[in-house]
Amino acid sequence: MRLTTKKHRISALAATAALVVAGVTAGTAGAAPNEGGFDKGALPVSLSPSAHTGLIKAADTDAAKARTAAAVGLGAKQGLEVKDVVKNRDGSTHTRYARTFDGLPVLGGDLIVHRNDAGEKTGVTKAVQAEITVPSTEAPTSHKPSLDAAQADAKGSQAPRKVIWAADGKPTLAWEKVVGGKQKDGTPNELHVVTDAKTGEKLSQWQAVHNGTGNSMYVGQVQIGTSGSSGSYQMNDTQRGGHKTYNSDDGSLYTDADDVWGNGSPSNTQTAAVDA
Numbered sequence: 462m463r464l465t466t467k468k469h470r471i472s473a474l475a476a477t478a479a480l481v482v483a484g485v486t487a488g489t490a491g492a493a494p495n496e497g498g499f500d501k502g503a504l505p506v507s508l509s510p511s512a513h514t515g516l517i518k519a520a521d522t523d524a525a526k527a528r529t530a531a532a533v534g535l536g537a538k539q540g541l542e543v544k545d546v547v548k549n550r551d552g553s554t555h556t557r558y559a560r561t562f563d564g565l566p567v568l569g570g571d572l573i574v575h576r577n578d579a580g581e582k583t584g585v586t587k588a589v590q591a592e593i594t595v596p597s598t599e600a601p602t603s604h605k606p607s608l609d610a611a612q613a614d615a616k617g618s619q620a621p622r623k624v625i626w627a628a629d630g631k632p633t634l635a636w637e638k639v640v641g642g643k644q645k646d647g648t649p650n651e652l653h654v655v656t657d658a659k660t661g662e663k664l665s666q667w668q669a670v671h672n673g674t675g676n677s678m679y680v681g682q683v684q685i686g687t688s689g690s691s692g693s694y695q696m697n698d699t700q701r702g703g704h705k706t707y708n709s710d711d712g713s714l715y716t717d718a719d720d721v722w723g724n725g726s727p728s729n730t731q732t733a734a735v736d737a
């Protein structure tokens with residue numbers, strides 16, 4: 462995705478790190494330096510829990526969301542749900558929204574609205590550029606998926622829900638079910654399966670819980686909790702309080718293509734992140 466200014470790059474990455482959509486790329490990992498060196502104003506500021514909550518609550522009012530929807534040109538049936546707000550040292554903010562269509566969750570339709578320190582919109586980063594709309598939200602029951610008895614009883618399983626699948630750029634009415642329980646190695650299972658509501662065709666499937674391989678400087682090879690999918694993993698432990706590890710050099714969330722982190726050497730910044 463193209464970010465709108467150099468200063469947006471760090472904070473947009475941090476905000477998009479939690480996108481729960483298969484195949485969505487977070488963006489550029491770090492702000493570009495200028496003639497005076499690295500622009501530290503583009504780094505996220507450390508907020509107290511109460512200050513962070515205050516930013517989210519302010520952005521999540523009906524009036525604020527209506528203004529944002531109008532400002533970014535959303536259709537009448539589209540709604541916004543605030544997922545996170547990142548504030549930069551220079552006072553600018555980056556608010557991540559999930560979208561709805563006619564009351565249904567939109568998977569893959571997240572967007573980030575960038576504002577300057579005066580609260581003025583300076584840009585928008587969208588996961589997909591396509592207009593979020595479908596001809597109808599009525600789905601035939603013949604293609605509604607189900608959980609078998611074992612899946613239904615498994616901890617973490619979720620009954621199928623109707624959604625709009627937009628991650629591939631073509632919004633489609635779909636069903637999403639989540640299969641819980643345990644993976645073969647004992648790791649908690651959170652398998653998301655998305656199927657076309659009209660044909661039953663599988664549109665996507667992803668495992669939301671991963672055990673990455675970390676190479677520690679002190680204890681050798683260890684397993685660490687990560688999230689994401691092949692080619693784009695994040696150091697975000699969703700099963701243990703959502704703990705995230707950021708690079709202290711540029712403020713970006715650690716990401717990796719193969720879910721193998723660090724090499725045991727202190728010269729590799731991922732090694733320090735594993736030990737953190």
